[in-house]
Amino acid sequence: MGSTDAPSTTYQLLDLYRAMRRVRETEERLAALFADGEIPGFIHLAIGQEAVSVGIAAALDEHDTLASNHRGHGHAIAKGLDLDRFFLELFGRRDGHCRGRGGSMHVADLSMGMLGANGIVGAGLPIAVGSALAHKLRGTGHIAAVFFGDGALGEGVVHESFNLAQLWKLPVLFVCENNGWSEFTETARLIATDPQRMAAAYQMRTCKVDGNDVVAVAAAARTEVAQVRAGEGPCLIECQTKRVRGHFEGDPQKYRDAGDIAVAAHDDPLLRCEAQLIAVGTAQRTIDEIKTETKIRVDAAVANARAGAQPAPLDAFADVYSPEREPVS
Amino acid sequence: MTEVRFGGAINRALSDALTADSRVILLGEDVAQPGGPFGVTRGLFDKFGPERVRDTPISEAALAGVAVGAALTGLRPIIEIMFMDFVTLIMDALVNQAAKVRFMFGGQTSVPMMVRMPHGGGINAGPQHSQCLEAWLAHVPGLKVVCPATVADAYGLTRAAVVDDDPVIVIEHKALYAAKGELPDPPTATPIGRARIAREGRDVTVVSYGGMVPVALAAAADLARAGVESEVIDLLSLQPWDEASVLASVAKTHRLIICHEAVEAFGVGAEVAARVADAGFDELDGPIVRVGAPFMPPPFAKALEDWYRPDAAKIVAAVKKAIS
Numbered sequence: 001m002g003s004t005d006a007p008s009t010t011y012q013l014l015d016l017y018r019a020m021r022r023v024r025e026t027e028e029r030l031a032a033l034f035a036d037g038e039i040p041g042f043i044h045l046a047i048g049q050e051a052v053s054v055g056i057a058a059a060l061d062e063h064d065t066l067a068s069n070h071r072g073h074g075h076a077i078a079k080g081l082d083l084d085r086f087f088l089e090l091f092g093r094r095d096g097h098c099r100g101r102g103g104s105m106h107v108a109d110l111s112m113g114m115l116g117a118n119g120i121v122g123a124g125l126p127i128a129v130g131s132a133l134a135h136k137l138r139g140t141g142h143i144a145a146v147f148f149g150d151g152a153l154g155e156g157v158v159h160e161s162f163n164l165a166q167l168w169k170l171p172v173l174f175v176c177e178n179n180g181w182s183e184f185t186e187t188a189r190l191i192a193t194d195p196q197r198m199a200a201a202y203q204m205r206t207c208k209v210d211g212n213d214v215v216a217v218a219a220a221a222r223t224e225v226a227q228v229r230a231g232e233g234p235c236l237i238e239c240q241t242k243r244v245r246g247h248f249e250g251d252p253q254k255y256r257d258a259g260d261i262a263v264a265a266h267d268d269p270l271l272r273c274e275a276q277l278i279a280v281g282t283a284q285r286t287i288d289e290i291k292t293e294t295k296i297r298v299d300a301a302v303a304n305a306r307a308g309a310q311p312a313p314l315d316a317f318a319d320v321y322s323p324e325r326e327p328v329s
Numbered sequence: 330m331t332e333v334r335f336g337g338a339i340n341r342a343l344s345d346a347l348t349a350d351s352r353v354i355l356l357g358e359d360v361a362q363p364g365g366p367f368g369v370t371r372g373l374f375d376k377f378g379p380e381r382v383r384d385t386p387i388s389e390a391a392l393a394g395v396a397v398g399a400a401l402t403g404l405r406p407i408i409e410i411m412f413m414d415f416v417t418l419i420m421d422a423l424v425n426q427a428a429k430v431r432f433m434f435g436g437q438t439s440v441p442m443m444v445r446m447p448h449g450g451g452i453n454a455g456p457q458h459s460q461c462l463e464a465w466l467a468h469v470p471g472l473k474v475v476c477p478a479t480v481a482d483a484y485g486l487t488r489a490a491v492v493d494d495d496p497v498i499v500i501e502h503k504a505l506y507a508a509k510g511e512l513p514d515p516p517t518a519t520p521i522g523r524a525r526i527a528r529e530g531r532d533v534t535v536v537s538y539g540g541m542v543p544v545a546l547a548a549a550a551d552l553a554r555a556g557v558e559s560e561v562i563d564l565l566s567l568q569p570w571d572e573a574s575v576l577a578s579v580a581k582t583h584r585l586i587i588c589h590e591a592v593e594a595f596g597v598g599a600e601v602a603a604r605v606a607d608a609g610f611d612e613l614d615g616p617i618v619r620v621g622a623p624f625m626p627p628p629f630a631k632a633l634e635d636w637y638r639p640d641a642a643k644i645v646a647a648v649k650k651a652i653s
Binding site for chain 2: 065067096097098099100101102106108109110111115116118119120123125126127128129130131132133134135137138140144156157160161163164167168316318319320321322
């Protein structure tokens with residue numbers, strides 16, 4: 001907490017903790033709902049990686065834009081998306097963010113600058129670069145950020161995006177959430193280099209933080225976002241973290257040592273944040289209250305989603321294309 | 330009316346679009362300072378400057394993804410893909426992102442981007458620089474696909490594509506770039522989704538688009554000398570396509586030919602034929618006949634490419650088959 005960029009008050013640290021707790025509670029609930037068959041499809045959880053989404057989002061403004069990936073629940077919630085509509089979407093209900101057409105892998109809220117989770121690995125990077133180009137040309141003062149995993153590093157479009165962002169000095173923050181796994185395979189067996197060297201090859205500023213320490217992530221994000229916003233060009237922040245759950249829920253992780261999973265679960269960013277809070281004098285009761293409040297909030301969102309109306313198939317046709325307009329002459 | 334070349338009409342349309350709306354930007358390989366591989370964007374860099382008219386690295390996948398992100402953040406990007414064959418490299422951005430965003434995000438937003446790409450043979454460019462792959466794109470819900478045949482529509486569809494709120498692919502036949510034609514003064518936008526009757530006739534309907542329209546008109550002139558009057562329909566838009574105009578013509582002629590330079594199998598002609606066979610079955614007095622390239626990649630050698638590309642003689646033969 002020595003850095004001037006670090007959240008220096010208990011109040012700020014509590015905000016970070018509260019946001020992480022909201023992400024964790026949401027994802028633990030999703031795991032249970034998915035196991036019970038209430039939530040269909042695929043879900044990819046980022047349990048154990050909450051410090052990344054929350055620490056980065058804490059440095060972004062409301063109208064900064066954000067491109068996410070398939071493991072994106074935390075990104076969306078940390079960006080401030082409404083929890084009721086989030087759960088409605090995950091349940092496939094009419095009043096979800098995407099009217100039940102997207103689901104877990106496509107949660108988006110353009111009014112919050114959330115350009116969408118994405119089912120295609122690496123696809124968010126050029127979208128963020130394009131968004132940053134628009135910010136620059138329109139003079140909005142906003143920046144674009146993108147979350148991607150180490151598994152995306154093998155995608156050609158990632159390299160193309162690094163090059164374009166640096167070439168055009170665009171206000172984009174690349175956030176590599178390095179959890180060591182590319183789906184079912186250790187990334188070390190798949191990628192010949194690392195994100196730092198890869199970005200440095202394009203002359204991009206880079207930094208590396210302990211992605212399970214929300215204070216460290218928030219401090220790095222605040223420093224780098226300020227530079228990106230000031231027109232210093234793009235930056236890559238590598239957040240080293242650990243994947244606790246499988247690639248998707250239901251993945252038995254037979255490819256992984258039990259010890260590796262235990263180590264990942266033990267390095268819990270929420271427990272670390274709780275220790276930091278206690279160390280600066282926060283009462284345990286305050287932490288417990290946040291847990292209770294969060295559980296109540298998620299309970300309400302789940303109940304609301306369960307009761308939500310089903311989407312109507314014919315309504316979906318309305319949004320394949322935009323409404324017709326009068327032709328211009 | 331002003332006589333201009335097809336490529337010049339597109340240049341004028343791009344210039345007018347960039348003038349009309351400051352949100353419009355133009356990105357692509359060699360489009361800015363070099364003026365475009367076919368010269369279509371010549372002068373736009375000088376006129377609109379380096380912020381709005383940008384040369385990009387040879388990174389088609391990122392280029393198209395950048396257009397999606399820019400469109401989601403308030404711009405109306407136009408990108409150029411140097412040859413339609415390279416559309417393979419932007420399929421994720423087009424198919425999984427641009428085409429789906431509006432639907433997938435519940436109608437929150439649209440993706441107002443335009444992609445220009447030349448297709449077709451005639452310059453012996455070989456198997457990777459001559460393909461007509463429009464059926465792939467027309468098959469994707471969320472994309473619009475247009476293909477002008479005349480100077481007026483090269484201008485008009487380009488303008489319409491830029492102001493459209495959805496992703497529009499404008500396919501330009503590269504053999505048409507140097508063709509001259511009349512541009513109305515002032516030039517106007519061409520509505521997307523409406524076909525044009527390029528020649529009226531009572532005996533047979535010949536549906537075509539893009540570079541095949543002048544070929545179909547040449548075939549119609551040949552047939553007229555033999556007493557067969559062809560109605561040539563220029564589709565202009567492939568997705569959405571003007572089914573009503575085609576059905577109305579078939580109701581008059583009772584015979585249908587569809588011709589395109591793309592391979593015949595699984596092409597635009599297959600969709601038109603299937604729809605007319607369904608919705609217009611009672612009007613048909615003969616088999617629907619398609620004219621397209623044989624089921625092989627476009628070959629390089631002049632002797633092979635000339636044989637490969639459908640010509641007026643093949644259309645005449647198809648008409649004779651349909652009316653026999």
